Amino acid sequence: MTAEPFQGLNAISEPGAFTELDRFMFESWGYLVIPGVLSAEQTKACLEAATRLHEQEGTTGWAQVGRGFETEQVLEDLIDHPAVLPKVRALYGVRFILQSAWCTKQPAFGGFGGWHQDGSGAYDFKQLSYPIPLLQLRASYLLTDQSLPRMGNMEMIPGSHRAQVPLPADIRREKGDVPIGQVICAPAGSVLLFHNAVWHRTFAHDGDYDRYTMHYIYSPPWVRFSDRFANDKDYLARTTPVRRYLAGEFERPDAPFGAGYPAKAFED
Numbered sequence: 001m002t003a004e005p006f007q008g009l010n011a012i013s014e015p016g017a018f019t020e021l022d023r024f025m026f027e028s029w030g031y032l033v034i035p036g037v038l039s040a041e042q043t044k045a046c047l048e049a050a051t052r053l054h055e056q057e058g059t060t061g062w063a064q065v066g067r068g069f070e071t072e073q074v075l076e077d078l079i080d081h082p083a084v085l086p087k088v089r090a091l092y093g094v095r096f097i098l099q100s101a102w103c104t105k106q107p108a109f110g111g112f113g114g115w116h117q118d119g120s121g122a123y124d125f126k127q128l129s130y131p132i133p134l135l136q137l138r139a140s141y142l143l144t145d146q147s148l149p150r151m152g153n154m155e156m157i158p159g160s161h162r163a164q165v166p167l168p169a170d171i172r173r174e175k176g177d178v179p180i181g182q183v184i185c186a187p188a189g190s191v192l193l194f195h196n197a198v199w200h201r202t203f204a205h206d207g208d209y210d211r212y213t214m215h216y217i218y219s220p221p222w223v224r225f226s227d228r229f230a231n232d233k234d235y236l237a238r239t240t241p242v243r244r245y246l247a248g249e250f251e252r253p254d255a256p257f258g259a260g261y262p263a264k265a266f267e268d
């Protein structure tokens, strides 16, 4: 574990373009850390919105609230943030959707989460192929400081998206440590961008305040939403063309040959 942020090995990237080095690091480790995406002011506004969402839902303990972008403008603005979207586009091309947006709360003095890969409990992505394909690309906006370990950080196992064997069951059962786990240490306003197949968990949180992170999950256009059954009509009517596109409202979303998808979603 690092004592200071960004000491030791880190897949550090920069806001904006997906560079060749970004691609190499992402392929090798399965994730990137992008510091400085949000200003202190933007982070504060997003943290207030995240707190409101959980208060409205009356959540207790570790909890996640979906589709906050429909009601909180500052959270909607992160959907196509220019610091992150170019990287998503570089990995997916032009046809992808926002499959879900989860606002997670790690409560004050919260313990470790369980190790897992992202995916579908209904149909394990491992059944699809090896290596597990990129189907849920997650951009996690840290809304509270996680510069040191035990601040509700994410812990990632670099390269584990390519592991042909699962993390041992006893370690998962006991929420045990792994010598190659990397506790992601980064200030509030940073983004962690990661592949669904990377083994990860929520690290412990020793603070006397709740920790909030906004996760935006991008998927191919035929993956079903997981934070909503359908898009809110008012949101669709008032949002921008790009965000409407990312909401995945296509005439024929099931068409394997692509009919029903707008030819052009992005300006450039």
Ligand SMILES: O=C(O)CCC(=O)C(=O)O
Residues within 6 Å of the ligand: 104, 105, 106, 113, 118, 154, 200, 201, 202, 213
């Ligand atoms: O926000 C967090 O603590 C982690 C969430 C997570 O790992 C997940 O939702 O898959």
